Amino acid sequence: MLQRRRKLWGWGYEDGQASREEAEQVGLGAREHLGFGPGDYEHPPRLEDLELPPPRIEPPATLSSICSTDPFERATHAYGKAYRDLVRALRGRFDHPPDVVAFPADEADLERVLDWCADAGAAAIPFGGGTGVVGGVEPRVPQAAAVTIDLGRLDRVLDVDQLSRAARIQAGATGPGLEEQLKTHGLTLRHYPQSFEYSTLGGWIATRAGGHFATLQTHIDDFVESIRALTPSGAWESRRLPGSGAGPSPDRMLIGSEGILGVITEAWVRVQEAPRFKESAALLFDGFEQGAQAVRALAQSRLYPSNCRLLDPGEAALTSAAPDGRALLVLGWRAGWRARSSSAATTAGRRASGEASPRAPGATRSCARPTCATT
Numbered sequence: 054m055l056q057r058r059r060k061l062w063g064w065g066y067e068d069g070q071a072s073r074e075e076a077e078q079v080g081l082g083a084r085e086h087l088g089f090g091p092g093d094y095e096h097p098p099r100l101e102d103l104e105l106p107p108p109r110i111e112p113p114a115t116l117s118s119i120c121s122t123d124p125f126e127r128a129t130h131a132y133g134k135a136y137r138d139l140v141r142a143l144r145g146r147f148d149h150p151p152d153v154v155a156f157p158a159d160e161a162d163l164e165r166v167l168d169w170c171a172d173a174g175a176a177a178i179p180f181g182g183g184t185g186v187v188g189g190v191e192p193r194v195p196q197a198a199a200v201t202i203d204l205g206r207l208d209r210v211l212d213v214d215q216l217s218r219a220a221r222i223q224a225g226a227t228g229p230g231l232e233e234q235l236k237t238h239g240l241t242l243r244h245y246p247q248s249f250e251y252s253t254l255g256g257w258i259a260t261r262a263g264g265h266f267a268t269l270q271t272h273i274d275d276f277v278e279s280i281r282a283l284t285p286s287g288a289w290e291s292r293r294l295p296g297s298g299a300g301p302s303p304d305r306m307l308i309g310s311e312g313i314l315g316v317i318t319e320a321w322v323r324v325q326e327a328p329r330f331k332e333s334a335a336l337l338f339d340g341f342e343q344g345a346q347a348v349r350a351l352a353q354s355r356l357y358p359s360n361c362r363l364l365d366p367g368e369a370a371l372t373s374a375a376p377d378g379r380a381l382l383v384l385g386w387r388a389g390w391r392a393r394s395s396s397a398a399t400t401a402g403r404r405a406s407g408e409a410s411p412r413a414p415g416a417t418r419s420c421a422r423p424t425c426a427t428t
């Protein structure tokens with residue numbers, strides 16, 4: 054089976070690249086929306102047009118089967134996915150690509166790669182999904198060669214502890230990849246950053262990622278029980294404890310470390326029973342202020358909606374999610390929380406505008422009144 058390749062310059066896969074006509078249409082729409090815009094459409098670069106600096110080191114023969122100096126691999130591991138990264142890549146500017154990209158299949162491979170980096174004086178840069186936005190994967194280390202270590206082959210759920218509801222998962226597992234495996238056990242990690250599709254467990258831990266579950270546990274910190282990493286001074290592993298009050302948490306050293314202390318190889322994480330029922334609804338508000346009051350009421354109600362995202366009128370209009378001038382509150386529920394949450398938000402919205410709007414029980418509708426929309 055042919056493996057799909059990621060785009061050279063942006064989010065998504067090569068085969069999902071917009072055609073020139075589609076891109077020009079988007080450009081026109083953006084120009085209309087913003088009231089100004091570029092005169093020309095810029096073409097994404099072709100691989101054969103890139104001028105990458107030659108690699109400064111070659112992997113030893115013993116590592117050649119898991120290392121690559123292929124221009125596609127070097128270019129697609131040169132940047133994260135911040136706006137500035139996309140612009141530089143779209144313009145074909147790859148000034149500091151990694152010299153070599155390594156793809157370890159297990160910890161033994163990883164150890165050999167790290168040993169080689171240490172001997173060669175090369176910078177070793179862990180790479181998960183490459184969705185980071187703060188330059189963490191960018192090999193801007195002009196004084197040394199750089200070896201980017203792609204953890205993508207360490208992608209398995211290794212162990213499931215049904216009794217304690219925990220799972221041992223390799224660091225390179227992506228959101229969909231680990232959820233697919235957990236699903237076979239009736240479980241979910243329930244951590245959904247917006248970059249879920251490509252980002253990885255190791256990346257989430259290294260960046261202290263926040264998921265989009267609106268309430269209760271939302272940060273990856275909430276899920277980590279223990280971490281295993283290969284550091285410059287050898288393997289390191291924190292004790293797996295249900296909770297600990299003994300001094301500073303060693304996990305906290307690795308959580309948010311951006312890969313500078315070692316390469317995370319796996320972690321025990323708390324998992325949950327997969328939800329059987331899911332529901333969603335959207336509420337329209339006259340303005341951001343009213344929406345914000347509804348969100349506060351929900352947050353303080355302890356009803357714990359699983360999704361609670363308020364789009365201001367500008368963002369709602371840009372994404373065509375709401376009529377012009379309206380703020381949109383997107384809500385999600387698991388199991389039976391919907392009715393109570395929705396009614397709390399609607400009541401808060403009504404209170405915000407000082408009116409008592411009627412509600413048709415059980416009906417889903419978009420309300421013409423400024424404050425309520427559904428239920």
Ligand SMILES: Cc1cc2nc3c(=O)[nH]c(=O)nc-3n(C[C@H](O)[C@H](O)[C@H](O)COP(=O)(O)OP(=O)(O)OC[C@H]3O[C@@H](n4cnc5c(N)ncnc54)[C@H](O)[C@@H]3O)c2cc1C
Nearest residue numbers: 181182183184185189246247248253255256262263312317
């Ligand atoms: C469209 C978009 C939406 C996003 N949404 C969110 C969001 O909702 N919440 C959020 O928190 N962030 C979000 N981000 C930022 C980013 O997705 C997160 O920081 C994510 O956790 C990065 O994971 P990754 O696997 O892609 O890591 P990478 O980008 O590959 O790496 C990020 C950093 O972690 C290090 N690293 C990666 N893997 C390891 C490892 N195994 N061991 C040690 N270090 C490692 C890297 O060296 C680098 O410093 C978003 C980014 C984009 C572009």
